[in-house]
Amino acid sequence: MTLTEKLLARASGKASVQAGDNIWVKADVLMTHDVCGPGTIGVFKREFGKTAKVWDKQRVVIIPDHYIFTADSMSNRNVDILRDFVREQGLPYFYDVIDDPNGSWKFDASKGNTKRQYGSQYAGVCHAALPAKGHTRPGEVLFGTDSHTCMAGAFNEFATGIGNTDAGFVMGTGKLLIKVPETMRFRLEGKLQPGVMAKDIILHVIGEIGFDGATYRAMQFDGPGIATLSMDDRMTIANMAIEAGGKNAIFEFDARTAEYVDARTRLNGTKSTYEPVEVDRDQKFVYETVIDLSKLEPTVACHPDPGQRKTAKQMNGMKLDRAYVGSCTGGKTSDFVEFARVLRGHKVSIDTFGVPATPEIVHDLQTTRWGNETIWQILENAGVRMTENAGCSACLGGPVDTFGRMNQGGLKCISATNRNFPGRMGSKESEVYLASPATVAASAITGRVTDPREYLTN
Ligand code: SF4
Numbered sequence: 001m002t003l004t005e006k007l008l009a010r011a012s013g014k015a016s017v018q019a020g021d022n023i024w025v026k027a028d029v030l031m032t033h034d035v036c037g038p039g040t041i042g043v044f045k046r047e048f049g050k051t052a053k054v055w056d057k058q059r060v061v062i063i064p065d066h067y068i069f070t071a072d073s074m075s076n077r078n079v080d081i082l083r084d085f086v087r088e089q090g091l092p093y094f095y096d097v098i099d100d101p102n103g104s105w106k107f108d109a110s111k112g113n114t115k116r117q118y119g120s121q122y123a124g125v126c127h128a129a130l131p132a133k134g135h136t137r138p139g140e141v142l143f144g145t146d147s148h149t150c151m152a153g154a155f156n157e158f159a160t161g162i163g164n165t166d167a168g169f170v171m172g173t174g175k176l177l178i179k180v181p182e183t184m185r186f187r188l189e190g191k192l193q194p195g196v197m198a199k200d201i202i203l204h205v206i207g208e209i210g211f212d213g214a215t216y217r218a219m220q221f222d223g224p225g226i227a228t229l230s231m232d233d234r235m236t237i238a239n240m241a242i243e244a245g246g247k248n249a250i251f252e253f254d255a256r257t258a259e260y261v262d263a264r265t266r267l268n269g270t271k272s273t274y275e276p277v278e279v280d281r282d283q284k285f286v287y288e289t290v291i292d293l294s295k296l297e298p299t300v301a302c303h304p305d306p307g308q309r310k311t312a313k314q315m316n317g318m319k320l321d322r323a324y325v326g327s328c329t330g331g332k333t334s335d336f337v338e339f340a341r342v343l344r345g346h347k348v349s350i351d352t353f354g355v356p357a358t359p360e361i362v363h364d365l366q367t368t369r370w371g372n373e374t375i376w377q378i379l380e381n382a383g384v385r386m387t388e389n390a391g392c393s394a395c396l397g398g399p400v401d402t403f404g405r406m407n408q409g410g411l412k413c414i415s416a417t418n419r420n421f422p423g424r425m426g427s428k429e430s431e432v433y434l435a436s437p438a439t440v441a442a443s444a445i446t447g448r449v450t451d452p453r454e455y456l457t458n
Helices: 003-011 037-048 073-089 126-132 147-155 164-173 198-209 224-228 231-244 255-268 333-343 359-367 375-381 437-446
Strands: 022-026 029-032 060-062 141-144 158-161 175-179 182-189 217-222 248-251 287-292 299-301 309-311 322-326 351-355 412-415 431-434
Touching: 003 022, 003 141, 003 158, 003 182, 003 217, 003 248, 029 126, 029 164, 037 073, 037 164, 060 073, 126 141, 126 147, 126 231, 126 255, 141 147, 141 164, 147 158, 147 231, 147 248, 147 255, 158 248, 164 175, 182 198, 182 224, 198 231, 198 287, 198 299, 198 309, 217 231, 231 248, 231 255, 231 333, 322 333, 322 437, 333 359, 333 375, 333 437, 359 375, 412 437
Parallel strands: 029 060, 029 141, 141 158, 182 217, 182 287, 217 248, 322 351, 322 412, 412 431
Antiparallel strands: 022 175, 299 309, 299 431
16 A cells, blocks of 8 residues: 555554545544634534534644734634634634633734734644644644645645535544545655755646646655655645645655654644554555656746746746745745845845744744844845744735735736745736745845856855
């Protein structure tokens, strides 16, 4: 069996399963957020009754992150609905925007949108917060009401996005009927060259198979190249499985996975035991390919979908209006480090926005010094508009007052985010070009799509 089949067999209590089987799978964790949480709660109450209790309080994780730092009252109210539900159910894992469990959330637009407006429990973008808060464990099943839930496949688990109706059912029963996906294998060999990042790997893969090339399939990443990738790198790759239509992504387990998971479960006091799944000899794949990481180049996914691949060089210096670094895919500490490494000593020539994925990342950037400056200061001195209000921000557009949103038509933005369908970051007439944080940095300097290897001296 493939990694995904082995994991699903175990979660369904069967000795073996194969692609196409319909099986009941036990959930280890159910995650929801401010956009889908209220709907999920509505389905749960409608189907299980007004006084129903969730199937397991320890396994429901609620993370407001999407439409948070906006004066839009309906968006603010969604966070209050989550808080009321958490109080009613006595749920321990709620990463609220405010500290008062009986309070209500209101964004204060008069304070501007760059200074911190959250309390001590807020955790930022759900997919970055889940591992950081110790909710991702090898061998487990994670369902989340968000398409990029697949990011947790980096931790050798089956993680997939589900709709509100399914999530309401999982909330009440702890299980879900799913069809076992076929598996595509991406065997990674070699090592990335300087200036080439994990984002370039997944943009290369999606360019190979197309934005629907993995529809309802598992994307298994294994091989010796995995050992050269950090957990942040693996998360970037797994995150974008859904951009090729993938049901899930899954990575082999290794010592690096264990080190990350053990540290984070210990730090947060979450469940620390787990059982990884290991590669079998008799795996059957529907597709197999080998990727030599050393041959990859800085890559861009052009408007209007993530499969429109070109190398940065092939873009012939296409003119840009805006640059953006942030999101679960491209707003991690390591992403900002590479972004700053290219930008250090330069100035951006176009509007450039930086949105860390979590408050912890804000802290990392504001406390890590390179010489006399913090990374945060290096970015601000280069002209980047950085916000302390970690979250999804303009990655998915959001209400019109969202930081970095493309409200105007005709703008071309190079972005470290993960999705570029028309209207994704605001106006339907704007265009989004997906790239690594290093490519975004080099392009922000020149105002044109630029290969970051031209700036490697930093
Ligand atoms: S950062 Fe973007 S991709 Fe990630 S969860 Fe938020 S909206 Fe979705």
